[in-house]
Amino acid sequence: xxxxxxxxxxxxxxxxxxxxxxxxxxxxxxxxxxxxxxxxxxxxxxxxxxxxxxxxxxxxxxxxxxxxxxxxxxxxxxxxxxxxxxxxxxxxxxxxxxxxxxxxxxxxxxxxxxxxxxxxxxxxxxxxxxxxxxxxxxxxxxxxxxxxxxxxxxxxxxxxxxxxxxxxxxxxxxxxxxxxxxxxxxxxxxxxxxxxxxxxxxxxxxxxxxxxxxxxxxxxxxxxxxxxxxxxxxxxxxxxxxxxxxxxxxxxxxxxxxxxxxx
Amino acid sequence: xxxxxxxxxxxxxxxxxxxxxxxxxxxxxxxxxxxxxxxxxxxxxxxxxxxxxxxxxxxxxxxxxxxxxxxxxxxxxxxxxxxxxxxxxxxxxxxxxxxxxxxxxxxxxxxxxxxxxxxxxxxxxxxxxxxxxxxxxxxxxxxxxxxxxxxxxxxxxxxxxxxxxxxxxxxxxxxxxxxxxxxxxxxxxxxxxxxxxxxxxxxxxxxxxxxxxxxxxxxxxxxxxxxxxxxxxxxxxxxxxxxxxxxxxxxxxxxxxxxxxxxxxxxxxxxxxxxxxxxxxxxxxxxxxxxxxxxxxxxx
Numbered sequence: 001x002x003x004x005x006x007x008x009x010x011x012x013x014x015x016x017x018x019x020x021x022x023x024x025x026x027x028x029x030x031x032x033x034x035x036x037x038x039x040x041x042x043x044x045x046x047x048x049x050x051x052x053x054x055x056x057x058x059x060x061x062x063x064x065x066x067x068x069x070x071x072x073x074x075x076x077x078x079x080x081x082x083x084x085x086x087x088x089x090x091x092x093x094x095x096x097x098x099x100x101x102x103x104x105x106x107x108x109x110x111x112x113x114x115x116x117x118x119x120x121x122x123x124x125x126x127x128x129x130x131x132x133x134x135x136x137x138x139x140x141x142x143x144x145x146x147x148x149x150x151x152x153x154x155x156x157x158x159x160x161x162x163x164x165x166x167x168x169x170x171x172x173x174x175x176x177x178x179x180x181x182x183x184x185x186x187x188x189x190x191x192x193x194x195x196x197x198x199x200x201x202x203x204x205x206x207x208x209x210x211x212x213x214x215x216x217x218x219x220x221x222x223x224x225x226x227x228x229x230x231x232x233x234x235x236x237x238x239x240x241x242x243x244x245x246x247x248x249x250x251x252x253x254x255x256x257x258x259x260x261x262x263x
Numbered sequence: 264x265x266x267x268x269x270x271x272x273x274x275x276x277x278x279x280x281x282x283x284x285x286x287x288x289x290x291x292x293x294x295x296x297x298x299x300x301x302x303x304x305x306x307x308x309x310x311x312x313x314x315x316x317x318x319x320x321x322x323x324x325x326x327x328x329x330x331x332x333x334x335x336x337x338x339x340x341x342x343x344x345x346x347x348x349x350x351x352x353x354x355x356x357x358x359x360x361x362x363x364x365x366x367x368x369x370x371x372x373x374x375x376x377x378x379x380x381x382x383x384x385x386x387x388x389x390x391x392x393x394x395x396x397x398x399x400x401x402x403x404x405x406x407x408x409x410x411x412x413x414x415x416x417x418x419x420x421x422x423x424x425x426x427x428x429x430x431x432x433x434x435x436x437x438x439x440x441x442x443x444x445x446x447x448x449x450x451x452x453x454x455x456x457x458x459x460x461x462x463x464x465x466x467x468x469x470x471x472x473x474x475x476x477x478x479x480x481x482x483x484x485x486x487x488x489x490x491x492x493x494x495x496x497x498x499x500x501x502x503x504x505x506x507x508x509x510x511x512x513x514x515x516x517x518x519x520x521x522x523x524x525x526x527x528x529x530x531x532x533x534x535x536x537x538x539x540x541x542x543x544x545x546x547x548x549x550x551x552x553x554x555x556x557x558x559x560x561x562x563x
Contacts, residue, residue: 089465
């Protein structure tokens with residue numbers, strides 16, 4: 001399966017008081033099935049906009065977005081989204097939050113017991129079965145984000161879309177969750193599109209890194225293949241020269257070619 | 264000497280021990296850790312002290328209030344606290360007597376007033392809350408209704424009484440109508456504001472999960488708006504209870520407001536003061552009950 005998800009000649013502009021603002025211009029991205037692709041770029045370069053377009057929350061001004069051969073017309077359960085700020089509903093328990101998604105996708109075809117099993121399985125996948133009956137305010141930030149991932153995965157999406165999922169977490173929790181995500185993706189074989197501004201995170205997790213130029217009218221500046229073998233081990237990578245070479249290329253792009261004047 | 268060396272070596276194998284030993288001399292001037300087994304009085308002493316610290320100003324305020332009331336009553340026809348108290352004991356001694364349509368116990372009067380507030384307020388909730396939801400959700404409807412609401416909201420509820428008398432041709436429904444009209448605005452406005460304040464994140468979740476309109480309402484909109492709605496309800500019931508006294512003064516019948524007017528005609532001022540306190544206490548209880556209810560629905 002070549003081009004499981006593809007973005008072809010996509011343009012995005014927003015209407016503002018001073019006229020139209022071109023956020024993205026002629027963006028082309030394609031993702032193979034089972035591939036982990038990250039979008040990286042300086043803040044304001046439209047990487048989240050691009051992710052929201054793939055999620056179906058935004059419609060491109062022109063161009064085509066496809067997922068599994070079908071045009072993306074709106075949000076759908078074939079694309080599971082994890083938001084930066086977890087977006088769990090505070091009045092539902094963790095299990096109920098996940099169940100909401102499970103119910104929507106499988107409610108028509110499966111029994112109550114099967115739905116419940118799916119919910120529990122998703123929580124087990126992120127190692128949070130013990131927190132099933134807790135409310136989001138009773139668990140830590142990292143745990144909330146894991147519930148968010150469980151919610152997205154429970155729908156068995158064709159593509160997992162992650163919008164800076166670990167951006168609001170402290171460095172240690174972030175590293176821990178990155179390792180977890182590596183394991184989960186290895187287990188489920190998910191196709192993933194992730195937005196990040198963390199170079200190490202991008203290199204550790206992805207098969208390819210799509211680097212975006214600065215906005216306005218941002219586009220894909222360069223693509224780096226991360227041909228490091230899997231399973232990847234954080235500590236082993238530090239001693240790997242290929243890791244440093246790839247990291248160097250991304251840093252060079254971000255801080256030499258696309259350096260932004262200090263805001 | 265040997266013992267010291269031995270013990271030192273022993274500590275060397277056991278990581279936390281030397282730290283404890285080294286820290287020991289520094290601990291000397293801290294209070295001895297005997298707190299764990301102190302008796303109850305001592306353990307809760309701080310709580311009791313705090314309770315009295317909060318109670319004393321309340322008691323002081325009340326005493327001052329009653330003292331000032333007593334002083335004012337000395338030099339006027341206003342009944343003093345003691346006279347009012349004796350009268351109150353009598354009034355509350357038999358709150359549910361019935362001696363004809365215009366002479367009933369204070370219990371009946373309060374219950375009748377509460378009944379009117381309940382009906383008027385309940386109807387206002389039945390109409391105001393769904394209307395608030397729709398106004399908050401659909402901009403067109405908001406544009407349609409907001410000038411009318413802004414125009415009618417500042418009008419004194421009593422101004423609606425003649426309209427009620429005209430339409431219903433009876434005093435009781437007219438009083439209920441006044442309660443309805445005075446308590447519907449806070450419910451519409453707060454519910455609509457709550458719907459507009461639903462975080463975009465939650466609505467994005469709804470979109471991404473492709474939830475049905477019904478699920479969006481029951482799982483996201485309703486719980487998110489509930490705290491705002493309860494604020495509206497609390498404000499509404501406050502206004503309704505405020506207005507009922509005035510409305511009943513004008514419409515008559517049995518009710519706390521009418522009782523006040525009736526006792527003024529009888530020149531029984533003690534009873535008017537008792538009524539004022541009763542209205543205040545019932546209002547306070549309503550408010551507190553709703554506060555308790557609202558606290559149950561705080562999610563953070």
